[in-house]
Amino acid sequence: MEPPELRPLSLGELLDRTFRLYRNQFWLFAGIMAIPSAFSIPFAIVMFPMQGAAITGAKPTSALAAGTILFIVFFSCLFWIVYSTGIGATTYAVSETYLGQQVTVRGSYGKVRGNIWRIIGVVFLAWLRSLGMLLLMGVGLAVVLAISFGIMGVAGRGTSRAVVGVIAGIIIVLAYLAWLGLGLLWALRYAVCVPALLLENLGVRAALRRSVQLTRGRKWQLLVAIVLCAIVAYVGVIVFQGPFFVSMMFSARTGQFPEWLSYVFALSGAIGGAITGPVLLIALVLCYYDTRIRKEAFDLQFMMSSLDRPAPAPNTPSPA
Numbered sequence: 001m002e003p004p005e006l007r008p009l010s011l012g013e014l015l016d017r018t019f020r021l022y023r024n025q026f027w028l029f030a031g032i033m034a035i036p037s038a039f040s041i042p043f044a045i046v047m048f049p050m051q052g053a054a055i056t057g058a059k060p061t062s063a064l065a066a067g068t069i070l071f072i073v074f075f076s077c078l079f080w081i082v083y084s085t086g087i088g089a090t091t092y093a094v095s096e097t098y099l100g101q102q103v104t105v106r107g108s109y110g111k112v113r114g115n116i117w118r119i120i121g122v123v124f125l126a127w128l129r130s131l132g133m134l135l136l137m138g139v140g141l142a143v144v145l146a147i148s149f150g151i152m153g154v155a156g157r158g159t160s161r162a163v164v165g166v167i168a169g170i171i172i173v174l175a176y177l178a179w180l181g182l183g184l185l186w187a188l189r190y191a192v193c194v195p196a197l198l199l200e201n202l203g204v205r206a207a208l209r210r211s212v213q214l215t216r217g218r219k220w221q222l223l224v225a226i227v228l229c230a231i232v233a234y235v236g237v238i239v240f241q242g243p244f245f246v247s248m249m250f251s252a253r254t255g256q257f258p259e260w261l262s263y264v265f266a267l268s269g270a271i272g273g274a275i276t277g278p279v280l281l282i283a284l285v286l287c288y289y290d291t292r293i294r295k296e297a298f299d300l301q302f303m304m305s306s307l308d309r310p311a312p313a314p315n316t317p318s319p320a
Contacts, residue, residue, distance in 0.1 A: 006299035009290050011221050015228065018283045025097050029278035031105040032093055036079070036086035037273035041266040043075050084119045088112040090278055091198050094285040099302070115197075121204040122197050126190035129208075134183045141175045188219045191226065195288040214291045222287055229280040236276030240268040 009017065022029060089108040096103040112119070189212045196214065197207035215222060247261060292298035 006289070006293055006302055008294050009286075011224060014221070014225060014283070014286055014290060018225075018229065018279065018286055021094070021097060021286075022279055022282055025093070028093055028097070028103065028105060028108075029090060029282070030274050032089045032108055033086055033277040034270075034274040035109075036083040037270040037277065039075075039079050039082050040273060041270050043071075043079070043266075080124075081116065081120060084123055085109070085112050085116050086277075087123070087194055087281060088115060088119045088198055090281045091195050091285055094282050095195070095199055095289075098286065098289065111198075118197060118204055119194060122193050122207050125204060126187075126193050126208060126211075130183070130187040130190065133186045134179070137179055137182055141179050145171065145175055184223065185219055188222050188226075189215055191215055191222050191284055192288040192291070195285050199288070214288065214295065218287070218291055218294075225283045225287060226280065229283045232279050233276040237269060237272040240272030240275075241265060 089105075089112050092111045093103050093105075093108040096108075190208060191211065192214055193207045193211035196202055196210040197204070200207075200210065202210055289298065
């Protein structure tokens with residue numbers, strides 16, 4: 001492995017290093033994410049009859065609908081555990097490779113052992129806090145909209161209804177954009193909670209507080225990096241599943257879905273998720289280290305710790 005080049009990165013450099021690391025360690029990251037992605041295959045296959053019924057306009061039986069709901073609940077819990085494990089393994093893999101260490105798929109998952117419930121807890125709590133803030137802001141915006149509409153309703157009695165409608169439409173759009181923007185900025189406070197949890201061996205609440213501290217003043221860079229990486233990930237999945245989805249649309253004209261299409265559609269989605277899923281996780285870990293370098297001189301800490309110890313053996317954990 002090349003020695004790590006730790007220094008503050010601009011947004012362009014951070015993205016370039018994200019894709020360079022992804023390209024150089026493609027099989028490592030794809031191998032890690034292949035395990036949680038594979039769990040989407042049975043889900044897609046079970047859901048396929050419901051999707052087919054919706055596309056063709058056929059009414060699913062009550063037994064099929066009830067079984068599907070139960071399966072979704074069970075699968076969601078299982079997938080949450082498996083995907084959280086994959087997030088943790090990818091976080092360790094990115095950290096080790098970024099700091100110049102050798103790592104394998106098996107070694108990355110081995111490091112997660114004993115931390116799975118902490119990862120699940122921090123992800124769930126971050127999601128719950130973000131959702132709660134969105135709901136709270138939604139209530140506030142609803143009150144503002146109600147007051148605005150009341151004022152416009154009174155003022156609009158002597159004016160054109162078209163003018164009042166245009167003003168009301170503008171207020172709705174601006175309120176929605178404000179709600180969405182503020183919600184995203186709030187959620188970004190917890191963007192690096194998983195790296196903080198694992199790489200600093202913190203508790204769940206301590207990792208959330210640490211993430212809030214590290215992301216303070218860095219949210220716009222995080223937002224742009226996350227949006228771009230998410231676009232890449234979704235485009236990749238669409239490229240893999242798009243042709244088969246088109247085939248589903250054409251098959252809907254005849255009212256019949258070939259059985260092989262469900263398996264191929266599920267498999268292509270799993271492959272796309274395994275290939276493109278690591279990109280966002282790599283960017284988040286690099287954002288974590290970049291913030292620590294800027295705020296805490298982590299590059300100097302790492303250099304000093306490297307001078308004070310002998311050359312590490314392969315697969316030796318890096319300081320974080």
